[in-house]
Amino acid sequence: MNYFKKTGLCLLIIALSVSLLAGCGSDKKENSATDNGLYTKEELVKYNDYVKLSNAMNYDFINARTNYLKSYSDENSDFKIPSNNDFLTPIRNPAGTANAIIAMKDSVSKAPSLPMDKNFEKLSSEITNEIHILNDLQTYFTSKSYLDDNYAKAATLHKELTNSIQNSNKEIQSFNEAMQKLNTAQQDFAAKEMEKSGSLTCLALNNFISASENLVAELRNQQINASNLTELDIAAYEKQYTNLTKTYEAFIKASTDEAQLEKEKLTSNDLVFLVKKVTSTKAEATLILDRAKKKQAIPEDELKNPIFIETIEGTPEKLIKEYNSLISDYNGSLSFHKKYPRRINSVGIFFIY
Structure with a gap:
C-alpha cells in the first residue's frame, strides 16, 4: 500500500513552494509598488505577517493534521482504533499556527489591502x-x-475533523495560490535588485533556494514521496537536479570569494x-536520485512512523x-534579512489528508 495515498480526503498540494520579499521597502505611498516593482515598506510589513502564517500553516499545522490521520484513519478515512494501546502515536499541537492566526488578526484589517485579506x-x-479538534x-x-x-469520543x-478538512x-x-501570484513577480524584481546592487553572494544563495523549490515542485508534481520513490521519473528530476548542482557550485564559490x-x-x-544547510539540502537531493536509480525502496515497516520518515536519508x-x-537559518541571518528577500518554507507532507 502506498502509505501516503489514502482515498477520500487525499488532495495534492499545489502552489505551496512560494517565496516572499521581506526587506525594507521605500517610504512611498501605501497600496502602491515602488518604481522597480518592489513592495513599499507598509505592504511588506503586512505581507510578512502573512508569511509567518503561511510558514506555520503549511508545515506545523499540515504535519500535525496529516500525522494524526495517518495513524488513526482507515483507508476510508474513518476512525481506526489503534492496534497497540501501549504505544499510541503522539498527536501534535500546532500551537505555532494558532499564534500566527492570532497575530494576523491584528494586521488583516489594516491598510494596505492584499488579496489574501478577503x-x-x-x-x-x-x-x-x-486546531481545537x-x-x-x-x-x-x-x-x-x-x-x-x-474510543467513542x-x-x-x-x-468532525475529516468533515472540516474538505472545506479547509x-x-x-x-x-x-494568492501568495504565489504575488510572490512570483516580487522574486524577479528582488533578483534584479541584488544583481544591480552587487549583492552577488545573496543572489547566488537565492538562486540555490529557487532551484531547490523547483526540485521539490517536480517531486510534488510527480506525487513522489518515501513510499513510492522508485517510481520517480528520473529524466524529469535530473533536469531540475542539474540546475540545483550548478547553483550549489556557484554559491559555494561565492562563499569563499573574500574580495x-x-x-x-x-x-x-x-x-x-548557511553553507552547511545548503550542502545538506544538496546532499539529500543527490541521495534521492541515487536511490531512484538503484531502485532502493524504503522498507514498509519504516514507512509506518511519520516522524521517523523525515530522518531517512534520500527521501523527499x-x-x-x-x-x-x-x-x-536564512531568514534568521541578520546579514541578509534586513536588506534582502526572506523566503517561505515548503510544506513537509506532499499530500493533505
Missing part, C-alpha cells in the same frame, strides 16, 4: 476549528479517556551555517526537512 476570516475559522484529541488520548468510553472528534483544503489552496564578501560587508562566519521528506532548516 478570504482570511474563513481560512482562519476553518484552521482554528481543526486536534487539541481535544491530544487531551483525550493523553488522559487515557479512551479506556473509559472505548475519539470517533466523534475524528468525524480549499481555503488553504486558495490562500497559497566579493568584503564588498558586501560579509565574512565567512556570516555564511558558515528528509529533503523538505533540510530545505526548511536552510530557510530558517
Whole structure:
C-alpha cells in the first residue's frame, strides 16, 4: 500500500513552494509598488505577517493534521482504533499556527489591502476549528479517556475533523495560490535588485533556494514521496537536479570569494551555517536520485512512523526537512534579512489528508 495515498480526503498540494520579499521597502505611498516593482515598506510589513502564517500553516499545522490521520484513519478515512494501546502515536499541537492566526488578526484589517485579506476570516475559522479538534484529541488520548468510553469520543472528534478538512483544503489552496501570484513577480524584481546592487553572494544563495523549490515542485508534481520513490521519473528530476548542482557550485564559490564578501560587508562566519544547510539540502537531493536509480525502496515497516520518515536519508521528506532548516537559518541571518528577500518554507507532507 502506498502509505501516503489514502482515498477520500487525499488532495495534492499545489502552489505551496512560494517565496516572499521581506526587506525594507521605500517610504512611498501605501497600496502602491515602488518604481522597480518592489513592495513599499507598509505592504511588506503586512505581507510578512502573512508569511509567518503561511510558514506555520503549511508545515506545523499540515504535519500535525496529516500525522494524526495517518495513524488513526482507515483507508476510508474513518476512525481506526489503534492496534497497540501501549504505544499510541503522539498527536501534535500546532500551537505555532494558532499564534500566527492570532497575530494576523491584528494586521488583516489594516491598510494596505492584499488579496489574501478577503478570504482570511474563513481560512482562519476553518484552521482554528481543526486546531481545537486536534487539541481535544491530544487531551483525550493523553488522559487515557479512551479506556473509559472505548474510543467513542475519539470517533466523534475524528468525524468532525475529516468533515472540516474538505472545506479547509480549499481555503488553504486558495490562500497559497494568492501568495504565489504575488510572490512570483516580487522574486524577479528582488533578483534584479541584488544583481544591480552587487549583492552577488545573496543572489547566488537565492538562486540555490529557487532551484531547490523547483526540485521539490517536480517531486510534488510527480506525487513522489518515501513510499513510492522508485517510481520517480528520473529524466524529469535530473533536469531540475542539474540546475540545483550548478547553483550549489556557484554559491559555494561565492562563499569563499573574500574580495566579493568584503564588498558586501560579509565574512565567512556570516555564511558558515548557511553553507552547511545548503550542502545538506544538496546532499539529500543527490541521495534521492541515487536511490531512484538503484531502485532502493524504503522498507514498509519504516514507512509506518511519520516522524521517523523525515530522518531517512534520500527521501523527499528528509529533503523538505533540510530545505526548511536552510530557510530558517536564512531568514534568521541578520546579514541578509534586513536588506534582502526572506523566503517561505515548503510544506513537509506532499499530500493533505
